[in-house]
Amino acid sequence: MRIEARDLVLRYGEVTALDRLTFELEGGKIYGLLGRNGSGKTSLMSVLSAFRKQSAGSVLLDGAPVWENPAVTSAVSLIRDAGESVDLGTAADALYFAEWLRPTWDAAYAKELMELFGLQPKANVKAMSKGQRSAMGVVVGLASRAPLTMFDESYLGMDAPSRHAFYDALLADYMAHPRTIILSTHLIEEVSPMFEEVVVIDRGRLIVHEETERLLARGHAVTGAAAAVDGFVTGLTVLGEKVLGPTKSAMVYGELDAAHRRKAAEAGLTLGPIAMQELFIHLTGGPK
Numbered sequence: 002m003r004i005e006a007r008d009l010v011l012r013y014g015e016v017t018a019l020d021r022l023t024f025e026l027e028g029g030k031i032y033g034l035l036g037r038n039g040s041g042k043t044s045l046m047s048v049l050s051a052f053r054k055q056s057a058g059s060v061l062l063d064g065a066p067v068w069e070n071p072a073v074t075s076a077v078s079l080i081r082d083a084g085e086s087v088d089l090g091t092a093a094d095a096l097y098f099a100e101w102l103r104p105t106w107d108a109a110y111a112k113e114l115m116e117l118f119g120l121q122p123k124a125n126v127k128a129m130s131k132g133q134r135s136a137m138g139v140v141v142g143l144a145s146r147a148p149l150t151m152f153d154e155s156y157l158g159m160d161a162p163s164r165h166a167f168y169d170a171l172l173a174d175y176m177a178h179p180r181t182i183i184l185s186t187h188l189i190e191e192v193s194p195m196f197e198e199v200v201v202i203d204r205g206r207l208i209v210h211e212e213t214e215r216l217l218a219r220g221h222a223v224t225g226a227a228a229a230v231d232g233f234v235t236g237l238t239v240l241g242e243k244v245l246g247p248t249k250s251a252m253v254y255g256e257l258d259a260a261h262r263r264k265a266a267e268a269g270l271t272l273g274p275i276a277m278q279e280l281f282i283h284l285t286g287g288p289k
């Protein structure tokens with residue numbers, strides 16, 4: 002599902018959560034939506050799912066406006082927190098409701114996921130643990146097979162084995178049933194291997210929209226003798242350094258051209274990748 006946001010503004014009274022946000026996602030991919038706390042991720046997903054109406058600007062899904070457009074909203078699933086989406090008596094009731102809401106619902110797959118996460122259909126959703134409720138959200142989000150499916154950090158309450166089971170299930174189901182998926186997360190290292198493209202917002206504005214590979218290609222770890230590293234990074238943007246005896250490793254940001262690479266090789270330095278998390282910290286301005 003193609004997403005076009007143009008000059009999108011969302012205000013909560015005095016607070017401007019989305020500030021003339023403009024971007025286009027061609028769809029059919031897994032997108033990572035990253036941003037610091039309060040940067041506007043939930044606000045953006047709320048507008049994309051017509052949970053909130055924008056204050057100004059436009060948002061189109063496959064060319065159609067989202068607000069008060071049931072044909073579009075039935076194709077969008079936003080999983081924020083199990084509580085909000087499936088807080089309806091028993092787990093079986095929640096699944097029944099989701100099936101009623103979603104033309105693309107796959108009941109057999111939902112059953113399979115319930116078993117995968119050890120969830121009981123007769124259990125009362127309100128009485129579930131935080132992780133179980135998150136898993137309920139994951140079941141509803143995946144089995145909905147909505148053309149636009151968004152998980153807003155909803156899986157963070159799950160323990161590590163369950164989160165990894167979710168990532169595996171998501172990838173397998175996405176391969177079998179391609180659709181547009183947006184994941185917001187603060188567990189960047191854990192989730193970013195799934196992202197095909199990354200969108201980073203800061204204070205309601207877009208700061209990066211790039212293919213994951215291209216974004217990662219902008220960060221380098223330069224390792225070698227301390228003096229050689231220091232010489233090489235002069236004039237480059239250094240994100241951080243680590244010293245281990247006579248060896249130093251510096252993280253630099255920016256494209257390295259052929260001349261730089263030659264210079265590194267001549268100085269006996271090795272160039273390696275850096276983690277998405279480091280790039281994210283740099284792009285969003287370091288600790289606040």
Ligand SMILES: Nc1ncnc2c1ncn2[C@@H]1O[C@H](COP(=O)(O)OP(=O)(O)OP(=O)(O)O)[C@@H](O)[C@H]1O
Pocket residue numbers: 013016017018036037038039040041042043044045
């Ligand atoms: N219901 C609300 N009423 C008033 N202000 C709000 C409301 N919801 C969000 N905000 C404000 O809007 C801004 C963006 O919040 P939002 O929840 O979209 O950020 P986020 O990126 O999802 O943050 P986090 O990573 O902490 O979940 C923040 O300044 C927040 O305080």
